[in-house]
Amino acid sequence: MIQAQAAAARAARVLSRPTLSAGGSVAVVDAARCTGCLTCVRICPFGVPKMRIDLTGVGEITGAAYIEASICQGCGSCAAECPARAIQLMHYTDVQMTAKVGALLQLPVLQGMGT
Ligand code: SF4
Ligand code: SF4
Known part of the structure; x- marks a missing residue:
């Protein structure tokens, strides 16, 4: 009974909010x-x-x-598999990932150090 009441209280806390915030890492389709x-x-x-x-x-x-952002879990599977590269995972877009890898590898071209 106590566990059920606690679960109901947690659910009520979520459902009573006027809006719900989704995580920022969601997939977006370029139609x-x-x-x-x-x-x-x-x-x-x-x-x-x-x-x-x-x-x-x-x-x-x-x-x-x-892709409905409010229910996307941000796993990135669709972005990785889309053959048309029409899907980007926010915060992990191709441009962002390329820049991060470049910074990690300290590529001179990405650091503005020449070619
Ligand atoms: S595969 Fe992952 S990132 Fe793509 S829509 Fe589904 S939950 Fe979101
Ligand atoms: S996987 Fe196919 S259907 Fe989905 S966004 Fe890419 S091109 Fe469109």
């Missing part, structure tokens, strides 16, 4: 690059990506993938 291949839809372990017919994909095709 203009999406080919509609459904890879992200199939691979997401949480079933988050959906195809939306009201979006326009690459080459003006009807429909593109959409």
